Amino acid sequence: ANSLIQTPDGGYALAGYSKPYPYDAGGDFWLVKTDAAGNWQWDQTYGGTKYDSAHSLIQTTDGGYAMAGSTASKGAGGADFWLVKTGFHDVSVTNITPAKLNVKAGGLLGIDVTAANEGDFPETFDVTLYYNGNPIDTKTVTNLGSGEELVLAFVWDTTGLAIGSYTLSAYAHLVSGELDTQDNTYTDSLVNIFLCGDVNGDGLITLSDVIYLV
Secondary structure (H helix, E strand, O other): OOEEEEOOOOOEEEEEEEOOOOOOOOEEEEEEEEOOOOOEEEEEEEOOOOEEEEEEEEEOOOOOEEEEEEEOOOOOOOOEEEEEEOOOOOEEEEEEEEOOOEEEOOOEEEEEEEEEEOOOOOEEEEEEEEEOOEEEEEEEEEEEOOOOEEEEEEEEEOOOOOOEEEEEEEEEOOOOOOOOOOOOEEEEEEEEEEOOOOOOOOOOOOHHHHHHHO
């Protein structure tokens, strides 16, 4: 590595060059991101068929990176200056799909949550599902590629909850360098919890329910 910086999440970004086999085949700018302990999170290469090497690295205000170095693949030939501006980080929740909108009290409800990577780097992040702001469960999305989506299957146990309507929402936890946070939260329509036998929907099981059926 020719350059190392610490990132806002406490991790590190390193820039240098990769040297593919066979070793006389040139190299590429190589950007590597690690966590605070130095464990690999993602990496990306930039270059052509000849020798390209990054010598300095900064993180930009949009959450991306800028690398400067030399290239034999670009420009007029030989060795030229090369400035590479990388993309940005952006994860989101794009949909919540409950198996049904009405569930009996104490029942289980399957809920699919669609997480997306709308940025330019592979991302690992958590997604939490809520009812009325209360957490149901959290699942981890691992190494989701740029432009990819993943459907997460949650199960909501409604035991102990009062009869009524509940709002579902999901949150994609921020990743390092992410600035666009408006699409991290997605709120869905209401799910109704009802008593089995409550035909008229008043939250009680009485003679009126039998009359309502008649």
